[in-house]
Amino acid sequence: MGKMIYLDNAATTRTAPEVVEAMLPYFTEFYGNASTVYEFGGKSKEAIAKARETIANAIGAKDNEIYFTAGGSESDNWALKATAEAYKSKGKHIITSKIEHHAILHTCQWLEQQGYEVTYLDVDENGLVKLDELKKAIRPDTILISIMFANNEIGTIEPIAEIGKIAKEHDILFHTDAVQAFGQVPINVDEMNIDMLSTSGHKLNGPKGIGFLYIRKGVKIRSFVHGGAQERKRRAGTENVPGIVGFGKAVELAVSTMKERTDKEIELRDYLIDRVLKEVPFTRVNGDRKNRLPNNINFCFQFIEGESLLIMLDMKGICGSSGSACTSGSLDPSHVLLAIGLPHEIAHGSLRLTLGADTTKEDIDYTIDAIKDIVAQLREMSPLYEDYIKKHN
Amino acid sequence: MGKMIYLDNAATTRTAPEVVEAMLPYFTEFYGNASTVYEFGGKSKEAIAKARETIANAIGAKDNEIYFTAGGSESDNWALKATAEAYKSKGKHIITSKIEHHAILHTCQWLEQQGYEVTYLDVDENGLVKLDELKKAIRPDTILISIMFANNEIGTIEPIAEIGKIAKEHDILFHTDAVQAFGQVPINVDEMNIDMLSTSGHKLNGPKGIGFLYIRKGVKIRSFVHGGAQERKRRAGTENVPGIVGFGKAVELAVSTMKERTDKEIELRDYLIDRVLKEVPFTRVNGDRKNRLPNNINFCFQFIEGESLLIMLDMKGICGSSGSACTSGSLDPSHVLLAIGLPHEIAHGSLRLTLGADTTKEDIDYTIDAIKDIVAQLREMSPLYEDYIKKHN
Amino acid sequence: MYSEKVMDHFKNPRNMGEIENASGVGTVGNAKCGDIMRIFLDIDDNGIIQDVKFKTFGCGAAVATSSMATELVKGKNVQEALQVTNKAVMEALDGLPPVKVHCSLLAEEAIHAALWDYAEKNGIKIEGLEKPKNDISEGEEEEEY
Amino acid sequence: MYSEKVMDHFKNPRNMGEIENASGVGTVGNAKCGDIMRIFLDIDDNGIIQDVKFKTFGCGAAVATSSMATELVKGKNVQEALQVTNKAVMEALDGLPPVKVHCSLLAEEAIHAALWDYAEKNGIKIEGLEKPKNDISEGEEEEEY
Numbered sequence A, B: 001m002g003k004m005i006y007l008d009n010a011a012t013t014r015t016a017p018e019v020v021e022a023m024l025p026y027f028t029e030f031y032g033n034a035s036t037v038y039e040f041g042g043k044s045k046e047a048i049a050k051a052r053e054t055i056a057n058a059i060g061a062k063d064n065e066i067y068f069t070a071g072g073s074e075s076d077n078w079a080l081k082a083t084a085e086a087y088k089s090k091g092k093h094i095i096t097s098k099i100e101h102h103a104i105l106h107t108c109q110w111l112e113q114q115g116y117e118v119t120y121l122d123v124d125e126n127g128l129v130k131l132d133e134l135k136k137a138i139r140p141d142t143i144l145i146s147i148m149f150a151n152n153e154i155g156t157i158e159p160i161a162e163i164g165k166i167a168k169e170h171d172i173l174f175h176t177d178a179v180q181a182f183g184q185v186p187i188n189v190d191e192m193n194i195d196m197l198s199t200s201g202h203k204l205n206g207p208k209g210i211g212f213l214y215i216r217k218g219v220k221i222r223s224f225v226h227g228g229a230q231e232r233k234r235r236a237g238t239e240n241v242p243g244i245v246g247f248g249k250a251v252e253l254a255v256s257t258m259k260e261r262t263d264k265e266i267e268l269r270d271y272l273i274d275r276v277l278k279e280v281p282f283t284r285v286n287g288d289r290k291n292r293l294p295n296n297i298n299f300c301f302q303f304i305e306g307e308s309l310l311i312m313l314d315m316k317g318i319c320g321s322s323g324s325a326c327t328s329g330s331l332d333p334s335h336v337l338l339a340i341g342l343p344h345e346i347a348h349g350s351l352r353l354t355l356g357a358d359t360t361k362e363d364i365d366y367t368i369d370a371i372k373d374i375v376a377q378l379r380e381m382s383p384l385y386e387d388y389i390k391k392h393n
Numbered sequence C, D: 001m002y003s004e005k006v007m008d009h010f011k012n013p014r015n016m017g018e019i020e021n022a023s024g025v026g027t028v029g030n031a032k033c034g035d036i037m038r039i040f041l042d043i044d045d046n047g048i049i050q051d052v053k054f055k056t057f058g059c060g061a062a063v064a065t066s067s068m069a070t071e072l073v074k075g076k077n078v079q080e081a082l083q084v085t086n087k088a089v090m091e092a093l094d095g096l097p098p099v100k101v102h103c104s105l106l107a108e109e110a111i112h113a114a115l116w117d118y119a120e121k122n123g124i125k126i127e128g129l130e131k132p133k134n135d136i137s138e139g140e141e142e143e144e145y
């Protein structure tokens, strides 16, 4: 491979070398099962306890409120399905938004098949959940509100503290999918009145296949994966010690570098957005310009289609995404872009670039030039552009 | 730490250095998300495809019948819950055994709460499922038979081919929890008429936090973890590329070394069992002496309690287990030992030793001597032994 | 994801562009589904396709199938062009991923649409050519999980 | 899992053994639950515990609490011995894991049982001593998930 500019950090990140370093001893040296009697297993147990503490501190939680899972999707499934089950005698109504990740949306659809009722809140043109609509949607049988902390496609950060407050006032559980936000923006579960929170290790330079669900003490959630007594009997399965250790290390790094890293990302992000908006016609930015993840850029380029754009960027060594990487197997345009009011043909022309700690000004300049070239080239090829030009000449 | 003789390979194994080696590039070099358009993500996709092929070949399956999960517990939960859901219009009766792992038993209990009916088959004194009882348990509304390939505590290998045949004759799905058997005994899903099969990577010198569920093409199972379109839309979550690659490597090693490794283990296993039976009075072997995992040893030493035994073995550097490691948080004696007919006080005195590829004759001799000493010492301390001796003198 | 042939035709699309005053122009697909193909045919008096151009809005496979389809019909007569199936296009590209098979159907249909336009403009009837659908529904049924 | 103190008392149990013709012997727990403790007391005419021994079938914590309990009552008089609570045993051991708290209850109960036996044998009544239960049900309720 030649030059590579990796701008798909929302899909996954490079595992930090320090993280791998921290994990290594737990593969071949301290490989003991953490749930054993002998001292050797105690090494694993201690390592898990340390990671749990680091992580709990990062979100203002207590150690025993952190439950390790296999990632964001499992955390989301667990949070929704198992609270739905535990609170069904109270009610069967759940509120979420139209721009959640599929791990939430498909879980909600499954819950609907099980007899639950789900309200999918609209968002405004920037992807912000409307608080008054949230309030209106609340019913006596509402048991759960699940709104993502920040959107994975357009980077919009939701008013989580306000939502938490509303949920608390109505005595309704509040879950947030913080898979994209964790490590990028400060989170405090107490101040924000969050009862459950999902994360995934590989989104913040930790390993893939590990995540956690924060569960506030007192929440009567049931198990999702039944079996052994791990994770205080709530999540069965031999503990993924290296994964947990790596996650802990990644969180430690993400927290300690957050301010500096995101300040730099914000600067590069806004520089790229501003230049592309100025230099590429028929372009729009998706997502809120202010309440936005530090590393997220999302455009729609009219008259062209995203996959072609991605392949041509790839030919120049730039890795980006169009809609969520998780759904690239699908042919539908992004449900998020549709929800913020874009027509299908515009939604098809989206490009998401998500920066990382290593992204440089040079990378960004190179990328801007590449975008300009490629968009022009694809428009040259586009019958839609032809029609538009003919109509307006 | 001084000397260590690790004889708890059924709890978890050391990740093989070759496995770690194979994983490493996928953390920091080829860290791309496998579900992306750019070539860089293609590296991850290819690595997954290769692992999937290795694994499919290992059990005589097709590539597209292997679905990666986070481990044995998730595979078991998925297999049971999602077939129960998919086939509920056919019936709501499931057959399993009393000696399954908790990942099966607790899932069955959950299913019972959801309105399913579960028959828990008795086993004989060696832990073998009785085929005539299985046949008798089958009803028109039976949708699934789930019997483990080999038991994790007493090592008994179940008559899987025969069970598969019965299931097939009755047109009932057959799932087997092969977490302990995979890599230790030859498995062929076609010859054995297995429709679904659970495994876990860390039991065969692969990494923790990865497993797979084999699902025969045509089985109408639903998703368990809903979300993105990974694993042919059946199991959501960003692929754990290093985990999958490591699992693939571990399977490759396990398959290629199986004959030699297990021949050696069987010899050491039987040597230890025979000597301990001869040299330590009031001792019994649990599990079938013939249909037995090559690396499994399980004793009950009368008048003493297992945890004390473990701690004292640990003091001599020997790692063993008493009952399943997963349940060591519990105070109940092993449900498996109760199911083979042992009274509680005998069940409490169990010791499981599970050998690995590196176990040597010296380790075994040292362990035998340790057992003899420790059992004598603990009996000296035991009021039960005192009573017995007084009564019989 | 794509074969080398597909990537080659995507990177270096053959016959991209338009033909002014073409003998026939066909546009199929719709922006909603993310694929639109437009084929321009220059057909001489002997019914031979002298030139062909395309414009495509769509994914890599859409571009590559358009490119390959134009190559396959160039120089052929109308009847021969009609025989160029989506299967032929796919084979010439060394295959397509399952989710992209509909692109090849679209390419076949775009040729047919251009031929239909040609026939209409010239008041002739081409044996075996039915009025093309404007839209191609996906061939594949998704499995329900 | 265990504190150093617990491990020390497990590895080097104090007062392990039996006393022939003891002034009082108490056995509590049952094999079903995996813990049995037997305490032997040698009490002199002044009601002072001159010697104490134990035998225990059970886990590490069961052995350590037995050992510690015997240490705590040794040399005390009957009334003082009665004041040795499970909490005192636990504290002396620098704590126990939650699942093992019942072991300390068992140790307390074993002392009481031996004292009861002593009282019965001598036809006396010890102020504040109730007939010990033979069995200790677990103090903890398991959370239902």
Ligand SMILES: Cc1ncc(COP(=O)(O)O)c(C=O)c1O
Residues within 6 Å of the ligand: A236, A237, A238, A239, B011, B070, B071, B072, B073, B074, B076, B101, B103, B148, B150, B151, B152, B177, B179, B180, B200, B201, B202, B211, B326
């Ligand atoms: C038979 C059996 N099934 C399932 C499991 C669960 O596997 P894991 O802990 O990897 O989820 C185990 C391991 O503890 C096992 O031995």
Ligand SMILES: Cc1ncc(COP(=O)(O)O)c(C=O)c1O
Residues within 6 Å of the ligand: A011, A070, A071, A072, A073, A074, A076, A101, A103, A148, A150, A151, A152, A177, A179, A180, A200, A201, A202, A211, A326, B227, B236, B237, B238, B239
């Ligand atoms: C917002 C959001 N939620 C959930 C997930 C799922 O996380 P994972 O793929 O690690 O299971 C993702 C990542 O794709 C995400 O961006």
